[in-house]
Amino acid sequence: MIKIENLEKVYKTEEIETTALNGINMHVKTGEFVSIMGPSGCGKSTLLNVMGLLDKPESGSYKFLETELLSMNDKQRSNFRKQNMGFVFQNFNLIDELTVFENIELPLIYNKVPATERKRLVNEIIERMNIVNRSGHFPQQLSGGQQQRVAVARALVTKPKLVLADEPTGNLDSSHGNEVMELLCELNEQGTTIVMVTHSSHDASFSNRIINLKDGHVISEKINKSRTEELI
């Protein structure tokens, strides 16, 4: 599904240049659940942002289902993003002024889905996420775990081909964290491709494959046998 070659990204300030990605090569297959791990500052979030078209690398190639994405302009990127990708963030990033229902509905609105269809899709996912009785609440009225479930629901409501998760359990306690991880696994089993950045090897153990980064390089890859077998 994803093929990344020689990806380079450099952050420049007036005094120093920091190489965040230094010739990354990797691929993700359709239906895979990939974790990206590494110490702080190794470039894993940058990589995820590039994959999510939120950031532009200096050079390299990024193909998504054979389409080269890096040559797209802003508008094309934005369109591609909303049609193919869903995001889950560490700090949930829900809009405080919107209810759970409205938060989940928002990407559908941007994808110009008709109102009745929107209602059906949102209700469906709310049910699936087990937050039916929360749909009229505002984010501040929910626990962290519930908020993250709403965020996951929002990421999934457009049925994206790829879900990008940036430390989805980082702000949660372990029991809530596990809940979210199980949710992601379940989604993956139903066919959604997931790329997740994490610090926690416990979380990573839920994925098929773990890619380790250091100083902008891929230093190792490990296939998680127990999960991969299931995939095969």
Place this chain on the structure above:
Amino acid sequence: MFKLNFKIALRNLWKNKTASLINISGLAIGLASCLLLLLYVSYEWNFNKQLKDEANVYQIMINFDGPAGSISGTGPRTPNTVGPALQQSYTSVKAMSRIDDGDSRLIANGRNSFKKRGRFADAGILKIFDYHFISGDQKTALDAPNNVVLTESTAKLLFGTADVLNRSVRFEDKVNLKITGVIKDLPDNTSLQLDYLMPWTLFEGMYEWTKRPAWTNYSWTTLVTLSPDADPDLLNNSIKGIIKKHVSDATSSPMLFPFSKLHLYGEFTEGKSTGGGIEQLRLFMGLAIGILLIACINFMNMATAKSEKRAKEVGIKKTIGATRGSLISQFLMESLVLTLCSAVMSIVLVEVFLPLFNNLLGIKMNIVYANPYLWISLIGIVLFTGVVAGSYPAFYLSSFNPLQVLRKRTPSRGILSVSLRQVLVVVQFSFAVILIIATTVIYKQIQYLKNKPAGYQMNELVELAQDGQLEGKFELLKERLMQSGAIEGICQLSGSMAMYNSNFWGMEWPGSNETERHMVFSQMATTYDFVKTTGLKLVEGRDFSRQFPSDSAAVMLSVSAVKQMNLVNPVGKIVKYQGDNCTVVGVFEDFVWNAPSQKQDPMVVAFRKQQGGYITMRLNSANPASANLAVIERIVKDINPAYPVEFKFVDALYAEKLKSQKILGLLSNVFGGLAIFISCLGLFGLAAYSAEQRTKEIGVRKVLGASVASLMQLLSLNFLKMVVLSIIIAIPVATYVMDNWLKKFDFHTTVSWLMIAMAAAGTITIALLTVSYQAYKAAKANPVDALKYE
């Protein structure tokens, strides 16, 4: 999407109630001020524009020759001959009317008698003005000499009904007139006000002298309507010599000037209009736009300040797939919704304050909701304000990079964004400070003019028109009034003490040369007791007196007249006044007869029994004024029963002279105050946001031991710097502008440093109070709350 954006906007409003209130009400006050001022501007702008054929109506002006082919002055009054002559010789003159001054004259229905403004005019006036006839025939209403046209309210006053066609009224207790028309009352913003209208032929019939062709007696207003294809410039060239053709030594020539422009462009130099009221109007328009901009700046500042909180929303939306365009339209819509709320609120405010405003200005304006221009301009202002106020936040917020926003909670606190906000605050406060200084200077100038000695004792001085029997029986009146003890002095005058009303030239005196004979003097005719009654200051000689029978041919001169005539030992000299040889018996100190801000013309006060018109009395200060007036009224009524007795206090008339400065002072006071208020509202909001943003910093500092005072200083200093900068910018601008304004007056005060210092100190104090309230709140807060905020 619209609905959702709308919801976000509303919930945001609700969540930040104080900020929203500041935003909406600030803008509403700004809009309301702007609307009120524009209403006044349009009132003035539409002055005299209610004519049928407004663009083709011209007033005949008279240019007076100065030395060497120049034009020394331009006056609005014409001889009684120019209008008819033009109508006869030029086919392009479609209608013409001479109109008299419209004095208060007696009109009676049986015992109901009133002094109301009656005007004489040629029948052509009905073709020129678009009077709305309720009854009667517009074409023929003024055709016979004994016709009269009443306004609706005059008819109701006299008869209790407007249905009075063909009934009769008695005019000046002399003639019966037949009512041939009733017209709707005239709008307030028309200069030729009247309560009833009579034919010029009646005027000529009643007052013989008005009938004689007098080519150099400039007493009447003359209006003409030209045919649309006429070229006024061409016509002006052609009519120039018309007076000189008839009177060989005449020094004047007529000129057509658009009637509707005269109100705002009524100042002339060298026979060319050089402005007038329009300057004040431009000032008010500037003020209106300025206040609106101040309010818009508030709005923009608050929105950008808030942006740091909205940034997350923008980031999420962009990640999920919002385009920049959709975000721009969202923020613009938000600002338009707010502006709309403010507009509604502002209309309410205008409605509430319009009566007060009218009262202050002494005019009658109202909002005509059926007027499409009102709606067009209102919608225009709302759109303009909404877009201007919303554009910066819209484009600024939508440009956020989602990644940056989501990663750090605050977007780059870019140098640009902060400094633009600071620039806006500085602009806002500079404007406010300029207004404060301007207001103080105007106030000081008005006080200066008000306190400038008038040159006579105007307190207790009362005027009465010398109507009917009061003319023939003046001596009897004088005797009885003096006996009654109600007055200390009384004299007959040809004009009001409070209002410049007559001038002449052609005076000759020992040693005067040809050019000096063109010198313009103001003149007043009187009999005995002029100085005693008015309280003028005699410098030399004496008042007119019965002890000197020769005083029947005597004059008094003002000090500046003596000076300009180069007379040494003036008393006893013989001068030629209006063709008669007169002895100078006294010299008096100049008194303020025209505008108090202007130099007074040299003046001649002549002894002329036949030229009355006004009776001026000094009330006996030993009795209460009301008791004096009651006695006087009884005696006057006894001698002159047909006329109502209407007193006018000279000091009140004098105060009228300062009206236009007063309006200016009043408007700049009110709106200057509002500008400051709105600016402070903005500052208050900004300070609140700044304190909120730095909550964590404040918490940490407090934990580390910072005192409340040091924290307040930390929070207030930035704002204070901006205000000080504004003051530094504003002072030279204000000083320059107001110095120029003051130069227009012959007598004027100065812009003093004390005033500027006070304005600066006042602004700083208000700003400091505004900011420090927020700073104090933030500094006093429990530090744990601040840290938990994370």
